[in-house]
Amino acid sequence: MLLTAQPIDPVAFSIGPLSVAWYGLIIGTGIVLGYLLANREADRLGMPKDMFADLLIWAVPIAIISARIYYVIFQWDYYSQNPGEIVAIWNGGIAIHGALIGSVATGVVFAKMRKLSFWKIVDIAAPSIILGQMLGRWGNFINQEAHGGEVSRSFLEGLFIPDWIINQMYIEVNGSFAYYHPTFLYESVWNFAGLILLLLLRKVNPVRGEIFLSYVIWYSVGRAFVEGLRTDSLMLTETIRVAQAISILLVIVAIALILYRRFGQGITTRYADKRN
Numbered sequence: 001m002l003l004t005a006q007p008i009d010p011v012a013f014s015i016g017p018l019s020v021a022w023y024g025l026i027i028g029t030g031i032v033l034g035y036l037l038a039n040r041e042a043d044r045l046g047m048p049k050d051m052f053a054d055l056l057i058w059a060v061p062i063a064i065i066s067a068r069i070y071y072v073i074f075q076w077d078y079y080s081q082n083p084g085e086i087v088a089i090w091n092g093g094i095a096i097h098g099a100l101i102g103s104v105a106t107g108v109v110f111a112k113m114r115k116l117s118f119w120k121i122v123d124i125a126a127p128s129i130i131l132g133q134m135l136g137r138w139g140n141f142i143n144q145e146a147h148g149g150e151v152s153r154s155f156l157e158g159l160f161i162p163d164w165i166i167n168q169m170y171i172e173v174n175g176s177f178a179y180y181h182p183t184f185l186y187e188s189v190w191n192f193a194g195l196i197l198l199l200l201l202r203k204v205n206p207v208r209g210e211i212f213l214s215y216v217i218w219y220s221v222g223r224a225f226v227e228g229l230r231t232d233s234l235m236l237t238e239t240i241r242v243a244q245a246i247s248i249l250l251v252i253v254a255i256a257l258i259l260y261r262r263f264g265q266g267i268t269t270r271y272a273d274k275r276n
Contacts, residue, residue, distance in 0.1 A: 005167035010143050023139035030135035031060065034128030041124050041202075046274045048114070055121070059106045063099040064089070070098020074234040074242050092145070095234065096133065097246050103129075119209035123271050126215040127198040133219065134191035137184040144171045148181025148229035161185065183226050190222035201271075207262055208269045216254040220247035 012022045038052045071093045072079045072086055079086050104122070111118035140146035147169065156166045156179055169182050197218060201211050224247040227233055234242040261267040269275075 005170070007144060007171075008142055008168055022142040026139040026142070027132075027136055030132035031056070033135070034125075034132045037131060038125050038128040041127075045120070045124065045272060047116070047120070047124070051114070051116070051121075052125075055107070055110050058110065059103050062102045062106045064094065064102075066102025066105075067094035067096065067099035070095045070101065071234070074236075092143075095243075096136075097243060100129075117208065119212065120271075122212040123208060123210075126212045127195055127202075130191050130194045130198060130215055130219060134188050134195060137188040137191070140184040141165070141168060141182070144168065146184055146230060146232060147171065148183040148226075149231055150178045151181055153179050155179075156182070180231075181229050183229050186229070187222060187226045190226070191219065194218040194222070205270045205272050207267055208271055208273070209261060209267070210258055211271060213254040213258050216250050220250045220254070223247045224251075 008022070010021055010023065011019045012025050013020055035052055035056060042052055043049070068086075068089050074095075075093070085091065107121055107125075108118055110116075111121055137146070153166065153170075156169060159182075161182070165182060165185065166179070169180050170177060171180055173180075194215065198211055198215055201214060206214075224244045227241050227243040227247070233244075236242045236245055
């Protein structure tokens with residue numbers, strides 16, 4: 001039992017004064033792999049060449065900015081007293097729901113400008129999004145953040161996970177060391193299962209829009225559960241966590257949209273239909 005094992009260095013490598021963090025490398029890898037996955041599917045479905053490359057140029061920076069704005073809004077008590085910290089994103093503080101809001105808004109505008117189907121674009125992108133989220137949680141693992149409450153080492157060993165994960169979950173909080181729930185791992189595994197589900201849904205060829213809406217439901221259900229275990233949640237009230245409230249709302253909206261589009265609007269266009 002290696003209680004004295006050193007945590008993983010969050011810096012992957014340095015070139016002179018420039019340090020490259022594992023977190024950034026992992027996020028960057030997720031973006032690249034997500035792009036390759038989406039671009040290949042877009043080509044198969046006859047979408048315009050380089051469409052996703054053009055979309056990413058706008059979506060990535062807007063997602064980062066909106067993720068930061070979202071976080072700052074729900075931590076306004078602190079940032080109103082420290083306005084100079086609002087732009088200090090390198091100190092941490094972004095929220096995935098904010099990134100999703102920015103990305104979806106960008107997708108809506110992009111689709112209108114290119115005269116393409118928004119639903120077709122997000123259906124293609126859905127597996128890439130959850131792939132990026134699956135990988136991104138490992139950045140939290142490296143940084144020893146976004147963890148859950150305190151647990152015993154025997155609990156972690158009972159999860160049959162490698163020692164290098166267990167040792168990294170031995171974290172100093174407020175001057176004391178303890179083991180904590182690897183909530184990053186729970187969410188990453190959930191997202192991996194979601195990735196498989198979305199890829200299988202492509203084979204079923206559902207009504208257009210339902211792959212993306214299924215992603216929203218799947219991710220939100222998992223996030224609502226995992227968020228209940230975390231100790232660093234953004235709080236809406238003293239007892240209601242922002243991410244849980246948003247996740248529940250998103251599940252309701254996604255289900256309502258599926259029902260409305262199928263039965264209210266009578267949408268029959270399928271995912272793999274070539275027309276835009």
